[in-house]
């Protein structure tokens with residue numbers, strides 16, 4: 181069981197549970213227990229600056245990246261449009277002009 185929250189209205193520590201609500205006996209304030217629940221843990225992919233990335237974002241490469249299996253290099257400053265987030269070590273799936281489909285690590289890009 182989690183600890184009882186104090187009343188958001190009067191800060192009374194004597195709130196108690198009543199079905200789906202908390203009730204404050206001092207000021208009569210009632211509030212939903214749902215808001216107190218721990219947020220579901222979501223794995224968020226973030227760029228080099230810690231900004232969250234989403235499918236369809238445009239990012240800029242911040243480091244020369246060798247393309248696996250070829251002599252091509254993705255240069256610093258390359259814009260990558262319409263990324264798709266995937267699971268794994270390389271968590272961005274994308275298509276780069278002149279190179280084709282490849283995977284990037286989110287720590288080597290920043291949101292454009």
Ligand SMILES: [Zn+2]
Nearest residue numbers: 187190204207
């Ligand atoms: Zn209260």
